[in-house]
Amino acid sequence: MYTTTSLKKLALIGAIEKPVKISSTEFMHHVSTSSKTAARVLKQLEDDGFISRQLVAGGQMVQLTEVGVGLLKKEYADYQQIFCKDHVDLELYGEVITGLGEGQYYIAKDGYMSQFRDKLDFKPFPGTLNVRLNGESAQIRDNMDLIQPIIINGFNDGERSFGGVKCYPIEIEGIKSAVIIPDRTHYPADLLEIIAPVKLREVLRIHDGDEVKVVVKNPQKCK
Incomplete structure (x- = not known):
């Protein structure tokens, strides 16, 4: 449910180019959910191979993997097919x-x-x-x-x-x-x-x- 939305939010704060530090409390505001659910989402994204994650003091360092970036590119390509018509x-x-x-x-x-x-x-x-x-x-x-x-x-x-x-x-x-x-x-x-x-x-x-x-x-x- 939260996969592509969560990856998009992480990408928007720079987690494609390099690892970014974020806490579950900060992340919950990006995905409009509770801190507990936000933590669970990050853990699931890691388990599914969409992000790499390293726990640090005050949060975690998070970066999208090639698999995660690929999923966003696929999502983007789908929207192109819906909204883009010109050559x-x-x-x-x-x-x-x-x-x-x-x-x-x-x-x-x-x-x-x-x-x-x-x-x-x-x-x-x-x-x-x-x-x-x-x-x-x-x-x-x-x-x-x-x-x-x-x-x-x-x-x-x-x-x-x-x-x-x-x-x-x-x-x-x-x-x-x-x-x-x-x-x-x-x-x-x-x-x-x-x-x-x-x-x-x-x-x-x-x-x-x-x-x-x-x-x-x-x-x-x-x-």
């Missing part, structure tokens, strides 16, 4: 880098390829382009988490299982493509792995170190 895109800039060379193996799997064709409306070239975002774009990239992704389901080919993938439609230098984020990814957040219907390095004549513009297609914008 807006995210413009990201970064430099081309060499990846780990695993993209060709995974993308070529029938379990992925058939879904890419059906859900992205193009057949990907069997390989990926890797782009390291610059500092400003790396921060803007966080807004991708607020966009509803296209889900590529995991599958089993009879020998091993393959995890799901989130896809975000983009254009890179005008070519319709997609950023892919595997559920089991080991890539940092500032690295984009991109699939396209063509070999982007050849078509765009780009090499490691070249800057490219990536436009993430966002279907919704708040007025």
Whole structure:
């Protein structure tokens, strides 16, 4: 009952960026309940993994975990779907880098390829382009988490299982493509792995170190 409301109140007092000190008595005013219930809510949020909490003299140091922040982002995305109707895109800039060379193996799997064709409306070239975002774009990239992704389901080919993938439609230098984020990814957040219907390095004549513009297609914008 109190989960998202409580997390929102904690976020508003800065508990996303760093731990904040708050007592149960102070917190009860934020959630309009008794001090005893407020203490119980904080304990439950900790037990559910939404916050980290350390008891100190006069209260506790509280900070939202990644799970807690993720729940708020999901809530925000839901409100966007309700109230936001206009289109807006995210413009990201970064430099081309060499990846780990695993993209060709995974993308070529029938379990992925058939879904890419059906859900992205193009057949990907069997390989990926890797782009390291610059500092400003790396921060803007966080807004991708607020966009509803296209889900590529995991599958089993009879020998091993393959995890799901989130896809975000983009254009890179005008070519319709997609950023892919595997559920089991080991890539940092500032690295984009991109699939396209063509070999982007050849078509765009780009090499490691070249800057490219990536436009993430966002279907919704708040007025």
